[in-house]
Amino acid sequence: FYANTTRIVITGSYGKTTFKEMLAWVISPYRVVLKTPDNINTPIGIAKIILTKLNRQTEVLIVEAGAYQAGDIKKICQLIKPQIGIITIIGLMHLERFGNFTRLKKTKQEIIPFIKEKNRLFLPPKDHHFINFKATVSKIAQNLGVSLAQIKQRLASFVWPAHRLEEKIINHQITILDDSYNSNPLGAQKALKKLKSFPKRQKIIITPGMIEFSEKQYQINFRLGRDIGCIADMAVIIGSTNKKALLDGIQANKKKIKTIILANGQDWLTVIKPHLKPPTVILLENDLPDHYF
Numbered sequence: 001f002y003a004n005t006t007r008i009v010i011t012g013s014y015g016k017t018t019f020k021e022m023l024a025w026v027i028s029p030y031r032v033v034l035k036t037p038d039n040i041n042t043p044i045g046i047a048k049i050i051l052t053k054l055n056r057q058t059e060v061l062i063v064e065a066g067a068y069q070a071g072d073i074k075k076i077c078q079l080i081k082p083q084i085g086i087i088t089i090i091g092l093m094h095l096e097r098f099g100n101f102t103r104l105k106k107t108k109q110e111i112i113p114f115i116k117e118k119n120r121l122f123l124p125p126k127d128h129h130f131i132n133f134k135a136t137v138s139k140i141a142q143n144l145g146v147s148l149a150q151i152k153q154r155l156a157s158f159v160w161p162a163h164r165l166e167e168k169i170i171n172h173q174i175t176i177l178d179d180s181y182n183s184n185p186l187g188a189q190k191a192l193k194k195l196k197s198f199p200k201r202q203k204i205i206i207t208p209g210m211i212e213f214s215e216k217q218y219q220i221n222f223r224l225g226r227d228i229g230c231i232a233d234m235a236v237i238i239g240s241t242n243k244k245a246l247l248d249g250i251q252a253n254k255k256k257i258k259t260i261i262l263a264n265g266q267d268w269l270t271v272i273k274p275h276l277k278p279p280t281v282i283l284l285e286n287d288l289p290d291h292y293f
Contacts, residue, residue, distance in 0.1 A: 005058050006144060007080050011065040011073050011111055012088030013104075014184045015130060016041065019088050020064050021161050023137050026154040030146050031059040041066030043075050050079075060144060065111070068097055073110035084140060085115040086122045089130045092220070093184050096212040101127075130186070163287075165191055173278035175201075183210050183286030188224055191285055196231045198281045204234045206268050207285040209242025218245045225249020232283075234258040234275060236268050 001007065008023070010016050017039055024035045034053050036046055041064040054061065065076040077085075090108050098104040105127065115121040120143065122136045134155055141151045160166065163181035170176060175198070179191040188210065195203050205228050209221040225246035228235050234257055237246050243261060250259055258275060262268055272282075 001054075001061075001081070002056050002058065004056075005054070006060050006084065007082045008060065008062045008084040008086070008140070009065050009077060009080055009082035009111060009114075010063065010086045010088065011067065011108055012086070012124075013091035013093040013108070014187065015088035015133070016064045016066070018161055018164060019086060019133055019137070020062055022133060022155075022158055023140060024062055025158050026137055026141050026151055027060060027144055027146055029154070030150060031144060032057050033060045033062060034058045035062040036064050039066075040064070042068075043072070043079060046076060047079065067094070067107045070098070070103060070107045071110070073107055077111055077114040082111070082114055083117070084120045084122075084143070085111045086131065086136065086140075087111065087124060088133075089124050089186075090127050091184060091186065092128075092213050092216060094212045095214040095216065099214070128186070165194060173280065174276075175279075175281045177281065177283040180284045180287040183207070185210070185220055185223075188285055189227070191283055192227050192231050195281060195283045200279075202234070202277045202280040203232045203283070204236065204272060204275075204280060205232045205283045205285055206236040206238065206272075207246070207283075208238040208264075208287070209246050210286060211241065217242070221245035222249040222252075226252050229253035229255060229257055232257055234260070234272070236260045236262060236272060238262050238266075238268070239264045 010020050020035055024033050027033060036049055046063055063080050065073050067073050087108055090105050095101060095104060098107065122131055124131045138151050163178050166178040168176040168178055177191060177194055209224060213220050221242040222245045226249035229250040230253055235250055237243050250257065260271060262271060
């Protein structure tokens with residue numbers, strides 16, 4: 001690495017890409033930034049970016065670090081040797097890969113010994129809670145010499161990455177809330193709160209539920225179904241993976257809502273058209289890979 005390059009590694013159960021994009025957005029007008037693109041977060045993917053894109057002009061390198069097994073974060077940190085480290089949240093996402101929460105947590109915390117100056121290490125206040133994204137980005141940017149006024153100006157114009165509770169106004173009668181990327185319990189709660197915020201609108205949610213929570217998967221999807229039953233007027237469940245848990249949760253409410261089960265690949269829009277009572281808000285919550293159906 002070049003002596004003038006500040007190296008930053010971001011890990012966490014979820015929120016890594018959003019944090020990376022927010023940080024890069026804030027500092028990029030004032031520093032030469034190289035960030036790992038899209039969702040590239042494995043040692044091989046990161047190494048390719050460094051070999052092909054890093055040069056002497058790079059002032060800040062921002063790396064998103066994913067983990068599929070114990071030791072993955074350590075390998076990435078051994079490669080990058082980060083001077084600034086961030087854990088966005090330690091949650092239940094990908095619990096299935098690690099077997100238990102203790103092993104998952106230890107893997108995320110593999111970044112900690114690599115950050116020598118502890119005022120450049122940013123950790124969540126406790127398990128299952130996010131760090132404050134904007135406050136943390138502001139501290140890091142100031143550390144890199146960006147003024148507070150410049151930071152505030154850039155944060156005000158930040159656009160959240162696609163498919164992360166992205167509001168799409170189709171016309172004056174139909175609004176879609178696209179939260180189809182990588183759903184998690186906290187994100188789903190936020191999305192349902194957003195859905196609830198539309199008064200006097202028909203509220204529809206389309207979801208396959210959430211995955212990779214090991215023995216907690218039924219419980220988490222039951223809670224999601226219960227919350228859906230409280231807020232939505234209609235639910236469309238995609239596939240069979242979480243069908244039982246979602247249905248059980250929805251039916252646990254006194255309020256009864258219209259529920260439709262679809263196979264993966266079925267055109268949900270065609271199916272719900274006869275049931276639309278505009279103005280309508282449609283929440284798309286998660287989108288599972290084909291092999292889960």
